[in-house]
Amino acid sequence: MSPSHPPTTVLVVDDSPETLQVLVEGIQEEGYQVEVAASGKEAIQKAKDHSFDIVLTDLVMPGMDGLDVLAHFTQAHPETIVIMLTGYATVETAVEAMKRGAFDYLTKPAKLDEILLVLERAKEFISLRSENVLLKSQLQERYRFDKIIGQSPAMQAIYRVIERVARTDTTVLITGESGTGKELIANAVHYNSQRRERPLVPINCGAIPEELLESELFGHEKGAFTGALKDRKGRFELAHQGTVFLDEIGDMSPKLQVKLLRFLQERTFERVGGSRTIEVDVRIIAATNKDLEKEVETGNFREDLYFRLNVIPIHVPPLREREGDIPLLVHYFLRQHCLKKGLPAKKIAKEALDYLERYEWPGNVRELENMIERMVILSESDTIGVSDLPPRIRKRIPSPAPDRIEIGEEGIDLKQILEDLENKLILEALRKTGGVKNQAAKLLGLNRTTLIEKLKKKKLEVPA
Numbered sequence: 001m002s003p004s005h006p007p008t009t010v011l012v013v014d015d016s017p018e019t020l021q022v023l024v025e026g027i028q029e030e031g032y033q034v035e036v037a038a039s040g041k042e043a044i045q046k047a048k049d050h051s052f053d054i055v056l057t058d059l060v061m062p063g064m065d066g067l068d069v070l071a072h073f074t075q076a077h078p079e080t081i082v083i084m085l086t087g088y089a090t091v092e093t094a095v096e097a098m099k100r101g102a103f104d105y106l107t108k109p110a111k112l113d114e115i116l117l118v119l120e121r122a123k124e125f126i127s128l129r130s131e132n133v134l135l136k137s138q139l140q141e142r143y144r145f146d147k148i149i150g151q152s153p154a155m156q157a158i159y160r161v162i163e164r165v166a167r168t169d170t171t172v173l174i175t176g177e178s179g180t181g182k183e184l185i186a187n188a189v190h191y192n193s194q195r196r197e198r199p200l201v202p203i204n205c206g207a208i209p210e211e212l213l214e215s216e217l218f219g220h221e222k223g224a225f226t227g228a229l230k231d232r233k234g235r236f237e238l239a240h241q242g243t244v245f246l247d248e249i250g251d252m253s254p255k256l257q258v259k260l261l262r263f264l265q266e267r268t269f270e271r272v273g274g275s276r277t278i279e280v281d282v283r284i285i286a287a288t289n290k291d292l293e294k295e296v297e298t299g300n301f302r303e304d305l306y307f308r309l310n311v312i313p314i315h316v317p318p319l320r321e322r323e324g325d326i327p328l329l330v331h332y333f334l335r336q337h338c339l340k341k342g343l344p345a346k347k348i349a350k351e352a353l354d355y356l357e358r359y360e361w362p363g364n365v366r367e368l369e370n371m372i373e374r375m376v377i378l379s380e381s382d383t384i385g386v387s388d389l390p391p392r393i394r395k396r397i398p399s400p401a402p403d404r405i406e407i408g409e410e411g412i413d414l415k416q417i418l419e420d421l422e423n424k425l426i427l428e429a430l431r432k433t434g435g436v437k438n439q440a441a442k443l444l445g446l447n448r449t450t451l452i453e454k455l456k457k458k459k460l461e462v463p464a
């Protein structure tokens, strides 16, 4: 353990004060924080107020003996390490103590050196154990959102919201362009919540005609409409104690918006064609790629429903705005799709990856994944190169220079011309991206720091 850790605490339990005196001084000198107890009873009392890393106890004591002390600590303070001190006559009992969970034993009269050695080992054990706990929790951390790839600040902020919101039953509204991973996030919220053992029931409100959607959501009674041959539970009932994921909520008809609003307010509903009021306990996660605020303004979406849904908003940014996530996703999908197809793992050439990083990805992660899947199948070599990329991604910004430039007798200043051209292109990229250096750098095929260095060197002003 490094010196910055708090000192290891040791409780020495012995009924003979002389032994105690010598032991305590010696152990303290080595940097341990030592407490003493003259009986098992006192030890238990002390452990109520302090937590000890290590208990060093005599085996034979009047009243509670060392085995009793051991039994108490393994029960009440399983983290504490117990070491037995024993005379030759009771070595067998000490061995028995080891079987019952003691860390080690020492025979009396124990030399201080021996004691320190055992303490050192115990300390090492404690340190390894806590490292192990840490590693395990880091693993959990990693696996918690194992299907969502991305380390950009934007994604990290989303992970933090997921974590916080998963612990509650609050309604969540996930917005973002198509293919940004909204459904994946809805899944993460559900599977990290206390409802994880109960169903997550998704429904795409945009894909189902209104009449059908109503009965899908709320269920129907026999005879409610032609074709309703028997009673049927809706998704809300099926999701009882779980989560309902209402995808494409922005496409819901005004009539259903009213019914959904009532459900959100009262948590009760009637099946289509039914009069019995049904109560269910579900958490609602809704998602849309529409700008709901705009939809509210134009009267397509009820404002009151919008407020009910937008309790915790999660906005998923488009892929082109997630700094550094594209290479992570590319490698992840390459691995996944090669594995799925039983192919040896393929790599991607740096230059090809550069193109992918510069592309705008209007279809976001879905488009990226589909493209990688196709390339895995189509590319014949084990490294994907620029020629394997679809033409739309390979296209370059058209060169602003004409095909042929005359050079007169007087010659030209090549350096100056190139410098001017470079300046113009940099300014154009900055103008196009509203001065956002990150995006401008991408347009220019530079990394951000290179662009910033160039701006500084050339003393260029970022256009307003």
Ligand SMILES: Nc1ncnc2c1ncn2[C@@H]1O[C@H](COP(=O)(O)OP(=O)(O)OP(=O)(O)O)[C@@H](O)[C@H]1O
Residues within 6 Å of the ligand: 147, 148, 149, 150, 176, 177, 178, 179, 180, 181, 182, 183, 184, 185, 247, 288, 289, 365, 366, 369
């Ligand atoms: N961060 C990510 N890491 C790994 N895979 C992702 C990520 N984001 C999206 N995907 C994958 O991309 C595809 C599209 O994601 P998803 O369906 O969650 O998007 P969406 O925003 O709900 O899309 P839509 O609005 O069109 O319904 C899925 O196959 C999903 O697994």
